[in-house]
Amino acid sequence: MPLYKSISVNTQTTVKIWKIEESYDDLIAPLDLKSNSLERVLGMKSELHQCGFLSVRHLLREFGYTDQDLFYDDNGKPHLKDGKQISITHSFTFSGVIISNYKVGIDIEKQRDKIAVIAKKFVDYEFNYLKFDAEDYIRKLTVIWGVKESLYKLFATPGMLFREHFLVIPFTFETSETVCWIDYNDRKHRYNSHYLEFDGFTCAYVIEE
Template sequence: MPLYKTITPNSQTTVKIWKISESYNELMQSITLNPKSLERVLGMKSEMHQRGFLSVRKLLAELGYSDSDLFYDDNGKPHLKDGKQISITHSFNFSAIIVSNLIVGIDVEKQRDKITIIAHKFIEYEFDYLNENDTDYIKKLTAIWCVKESLYKLYATPGLSFKKHCLVIPFNIADDETLAWIDYEGEKHRYNIQFLEFEGFTCAYAIA
């Protein structure tokens, strides 16, 4: 069964990760989509994106939700009709969701060397403690991206910059956690971040 992992960070929050091993047709046959979602998935040019989209619906079902329970606001942030908070992510052959009574954000990314090429676009303060010769350099860059992406999804404020407004304090990959700050327009918010690695991927999630 492709349900890869379930994490319960606290009594109000559940994280579920799916390993996408099914074909597009297998996924399509196993779920029911509302007309808007069906139009959206049929319009996707990449089968990988289609499978990611559909696997998220499988994760929803694991928590007792259907596709019709999910909707998006004008900023593209997902919501559940019962009022619980949700964040969604998928990357290559993994997808994940976090559902909580608290405000949350989650991201999964594949660890790839090419992240070094774009590091300057999302990192500023963190370069002070990063070392390119560190054997964990790629993993740390990926973790920082995941942390900032999860914060971006949680904060859901247009204009928020990964580089300027999101700061990740020094951490070790083995710690599986770190602290991060959002410093935006005079307001500062501190977050405890959890992250994990599996099969060459990194997942981070933030809970307000």
């Protein structure tokens, strides 16, 4: 299907989400990929990953960009040639792109029980308000992971750890937004974060304003 969801966060920031239902052949046919992008997608062993990569290029087209406008720095952070800020994500059958005048990060995650097994690896402060036996425990863990992954993408700085350097303020699903912090190298940074759920997935994104 075409574009699944478009969110105008503010006048400077837009999120677009794609639901991947097309075949690899249908996704790649209309695209004009750079040689290194084509080499990259052809080298992927999983068709799921190939389709995720290609669907991101379709999202770029929805914004008016092409694969030629996108490049990556040495830390793997994506950039646009016109200087706009961009972050990219894909998970199973969904992909997402956020573009803004501000620094941004985005993540989509499938809601899965196994996230509880690794919770101690990325949760510290947040255990103060999480309830293990709560009905929404997995959903909240997924939001926390998504927000922290978005922060990591925004900073793209080697050495940052989810558990030690990122924290997410208590939140509810009624508001769909919260505040998060990076505490790293004696510097504290405050960010606004947003999240939404659809089809068993969670999308979180962070904006530096």
